[in-house]
Amino acid sequence: MNAEGLVEVVLPGKVEPEGLRIRHGAVPTPGPGQVVVRMEATGVSFAEQQMRRGRYYDQPPFPFVPGYDLVGTVLTAGEGVAADLTGTRVAALVKVGGWASHVLVDAADLVPVPDGVGAAEAETLVVNGVTAWQMLHRKAGVRAGQTVVVYGANGGVGSVLVQLAMAAGAKVIGTASERHHDALRAQGVTPVDHRTDDVAARIRALAPGGVDAVFDHVGGPGIVGSWRLLAPGGTLVSYGSASTRDAEGSRQAPVLKLLGRVWLWNALPNRRRACFYNVWAGRALSRNRFRTRLRSDLTQVFTALRRGDVTARIAAELPLTRAAEALRLAESGTVAGKVVLNP
Structure with missing residues (x-):
């Protein structure tokens, strides 16, 4: 047992952010194949926003510790783990459990963070970077000269998608509220105001022949409009249902409806394609393949960061004990990039 104390944020049920609880305990001891990572940065993603409402597709029963990903240093290692892993900075995708000062992780799930990359910088690119990279390159296969639409171009995933696509x-073409348009134009993005414009009509005016890919995290009925924006040979990548965040009823229903639409569209005789992306897809079938792909793709993202193709977008950094404030900020829609929690 390590002499340090454990601090973690607990989501006790369907609560407002102020209902989060801080819990103290003993630092866990790693079992065979495991390590304890001393967290240096974790983040607030859309998943936690859905989880506190009980709306995330496969969240665990309450109470639990949220936190989709983290970056930190390996503190202790269990039996069977390479000794030289201790003391190294790593990133991990965990789905839950990241909002804690110390996190148990399977050593096989760790991805090294390159020297010279700060913890908060790396954190902005773990789930967001892998999601963006895999959708862009593995799902849509975007190539030079093509035109793509990124919904929520100022958000956590959207901002990385924009940079990788460029x-x-x-x-x-990126949708965002007007206050973010100057920043998007500075990157070479054509902005569309999702709050006041007829988004579909505006995009069709910009790309009369259709676009090669649409990345849609909004879901809901609007997904039909995204499908209609595609040019022949184009790909729609649906990766969320933000429009149903505050809805009542089954949390599985929005995802199942999206999957049904995707199946139907792909069954039609047309030259367009749709897919529903989830970062965990394939993990249950082949954990080793999933880990290999995750390590390869996140390494590519970190390389893009060091090369300057991607800039870490840190909206704010707050201590773990102010997780409620961080969650409120992330949900406000007023920030660009990712809200990061530190120990």
């Missing part, structure tokens, strides 16, 4: 040589 680095790939694509032309980007």
Whole structure:
């Protein structure tokens, strides 16, 4: 047992952010194949916003410790773990449990963080970076000269998607509220105001022949409009249902409806394609393949960061004990990038 104390944030049920609880305890001891990571940065993603409402598709029963990903240093290692792993900075995708000062992680799930990359910088690119990279390159196969639409271009995933697409040589149309338009234009993005514009009509005016890819995290009925924006050979990547965040009823229903639409569209005789992306897809079938792909893709994202193709977008950094404030800020829609929690 390590002499340090454990601090973690507990989500006790369907609560407002102020209902989060701080719990203290003993630092866990790693079992065979495990390590204890001393957290240096974790983040507030859309998943936690859904979880506190009981709306995330496969969240565990309450109470639990949220936190989708983290960056930190390996403090202790269990039996069977390489000794030289202790003391190294790593990133991990955990889905839950990251909002804690010390986190138990399977050593096989760790991805090294390159020297010279800060913890908060790296944190902004773990789930957001892997999601963006895999959607852009593995799902849509975006190439230079193509035109893509990124919904929520100022958000955590959206801002990374924009940068990776630009680095790939694509032309980007990004939706965001007007206050973010100057920043998007500075990156070479054509902004569309999702609050006041007829978004579909505006995009069709910008790309009369259709676009090569649409990345849609909004879901809901609007997904039909996204499908209609595609040019022949285009790909719609649906990766969320933000429009149903505050809805009542089954949390599985919005995802199942999206999956049904995707199946139907792909069954039609057309030259367009749709897919529903989830970062955990394939993990149950082949954990080793999932880990290999995650390590490869996150390494590519970190390389893009060091090369300058991607800039870490840190909206704010707050201590773990102010998780409620951080969650409120992330939900406000007023910030660009990711809200990061530190120990």
